[in-house]
Amino acid sequence: MxxxxxxxxxxxxxxxxxxxxxxxxxxxxxxxxxxxxxxxxxxxxxxxxxxxxxxxxxxxxxxxxxxxxxxxxxxxxxxxxxxxxxxxxxxxxxxxxxxxxxxxxxxxxxxxxxxxxxxxxxxxxxxxxxxxxxxxxxxxxVFPLSPAEIHEAMPELDWQQLWELYLHYGGLPLTVLANTEKDKAEYLKILFKETYLKDIKERNKVKNDMEMEVLLNIISSSIGSLTNPQKLADTFVSTSKSKLSAVTIKQYLDYFADAFLVAKAERYDIKGKKYISTPYKYYFSDIGLRNARLNFRQIEETHIMENVIYNELCLRGYSVDVGVVEIRERDDKGNSVRKQIEVDFVCNQGSQRYYIQSALALPSPDKVQQELRPLRNIPDSFKKIVIVKDDILIRRNEDGIVTMGLKQFLLDERSLEI
Structure with missing residues (x-):
């Protein structure tokens, strides 16, 4: 193959x-x-x-x-x-x-x-x-194999089989080609330890390698979560009972990014049209490596799906940020208060822009409103999309917001243009 x-x-x-x-x-x-x-x-x-x-x-x-x-x-x-x-x-x-x-x-x-x-x-x-x-x-x-590339090479897999394999083991070519799930898992674990970590340590002459590995565990456990070096320093103290400065943490994070192990998504104020310096999000370039780092103990489909969507957007050539929309609402006392709500991804490529929400499921009207709320508060006419895990027919609501299934998004490179 x-x-x-x-x-x-x-x-x-x-x-x-x-x-x-x-x-x-x-x-x-x-x-x-x-x-x-x-x-x-x-x-x-x-x-x-x-x-x-x-x-x-x-x-x-x-x-x-x-x-x-x-x-x-x-x-x-x-x-x-x-x-x-x-x-x-x-x-x-x-x-x-x-x-x-x-x-x-x-x-x-x-x-x-x-x-x-x-x-x-x-x-x-x-x-x-x-x-x-x-x-x-x-x-x-060059990115790891996308679900569409694997589907092209292995058409015998139905969508659910393909997603389950990708969800757990990602898209590194030799992982995909491994015969059994045990082989895939062992390959990823060895690769992480003997190739990526060894390369990062040797290239950057890292002395406190145990602390760097603890930080890597923290990042692996919190993909798609807003963070910054100071917040990670506080987490480091609470989880490892030792200190690591925010400056050193930033340095280690840069090492991970320089090795293409992770990517950093900046926050963008959509209404203010400016970047927000902190916090930001980290996503793994290959979800299988992330899972192997945690010994396949944290397969949270919601966060992994968000990571996979981020990688797919980057693969398609988009510049991808985390969106922030500022709104005003009344609190319980009737006072006007400002709030920031999040749009998962703001995707730009030339004059094109898409706003995208990742939602594992929309089981209730309240959940639907929760996902649509940030998109409805964006004051421009660029296309707004919600991606759900279910394999559904594409649909648009009265606000012009599109909802599509993950299968269609991942397997059809022109899906955002539909």
């Missing part, structure tokens, strides 16, 4: 020969190497490019350790470029090369060099694409 990853392959094909460094980012084991070294390589071969003009270097392979030296890598690539025809340079895990920016910049002005690199660290790649390449870097972010 294989996964087509057509969305990402199409992007690579569209960005060929654009005189930019194509930087493929994403968390470890999300499929970056497969995309570049198998799917894109096969595409090039299918277009008649011979092996002599495809320079592939897996820098994570110990056999290529010598090429982690920037000068050795430059010499190797230069030695391979023996004529004026186009050469495709494919480098995997380029952040392992010291001063890799200089290496990549060396090929920006060579007309017959088309460069593609992968990396698993936003600190080394995303930020450096902006600062070092000065607009000459082109980032393509």
């Amino acid at each position: 294989s996964f087509s990853r057509n969305k990402y392959l199409t992007k690579l094909i569209e960005h060929q020969h654009n005189h930019l460094i194509k930087v493929i980012t994403g968390m470890r084991r999300s499929g970056k190497s497969y995309l570049l070294f198998t799917l894109f390589y096969n595409y090039l071969k299918g277009k008649g490019v011979d092996d002599e003009h495809i320079i592939r270097v897996d820098l994570e392979d110990r056999r290529n350790k010598a090429l982690r030296d920037p000068d050795a890598l430059l010499e190797y690539i230069d030695r391979r470029m023996v004529d004026k025809d186009m050469f495709y340079i494919l480098l995997d895990e380029v952040q392992l090369v010291h001063e890799f920016e200089d290496v990549l910049n060396s090929y920006l002005n060579i007309p017959n060099a088309d460069v593609y690199v992968t990396g698993s660290n936003s600190k080394f790649l995303s930020k450096d694409v902006i600062t070092e390449f000065r607009g000459r870097g082109d980032e393509i972010h």
Whole structure:
């Protein structure tokens, strides 16, 4: 079984020969190497490019350790470029090369060099694409498999089977391919410990690794909850009986985000049209890793569904924030008071905007009103949507608010436009 990853392959094909460094980012084991070294390589071969003009270097392979030296890598690539025809340079895990920016910049002005690199660290790649390449870097972010990609590869699974597997084990390709649920769980646990945690600790020279792991447990237990470093510091004291400063907590959170393990969603004041500095929310890039961290003890479908929706929106290219709507209401004494109510997601892409609520179920009129209340108080005409777990026919109410099922949202990439 294989996964087509057509969305990402199409992007690579569209960005060929654009005189930019194509930087493929994403968390470890999300499929970056497969995309570049198998799917894109096969595409090039299918277009008649011979092996002599495809320079592939897996820098994570110990056999290529010598090429982690920037000068050795430059010499190797230069030695391979023996004529004026186009050469495709494919480098995997380029952040392992010291001063890799200089290496990549060396090929920006060579007309017959088309460069593609992968990396698993936003600190080394995303930020450096902006600062070092000065607009000459082109980032393509690869996410774990989406439910739609798994459905395409495994059509024999009905929706309930697919959702249950995704709810528990997420979308890392080797997790999906594992034969049994036991194998999936064991793979995720080992991956978390031996790859992600080890990588974060070694890269950032973390000394108090036990405290960092306690913080990771707290974050894992509270996906989709509003928080900030000071609040987490207080929680840390109450749960572990030891202190960790808000400054250190922020540093650790940045480490998690730089490894693409988690993503931070900022709060946005919809009426005031401004960002609110704190608190904010954290979501896991792969829900299976989050569950493995907690030994699969906290499978809260409400919060996991919200996390999955967040990831899907990011995958579709939206910039996703947590919305805040300020309203005025009368209290029990009849006094006018200001309140802030939350919209789960404010999604922007160019001139498009959607407001989205995640609701596991709407079992009563009161619950319906609770979910619709923030959307009804948004003073603009952008589309407003409630996503529920039930597989329902899409419907609109008198306010124009759309309610759709999770299945339709996840499996139909154009669902928001319906």
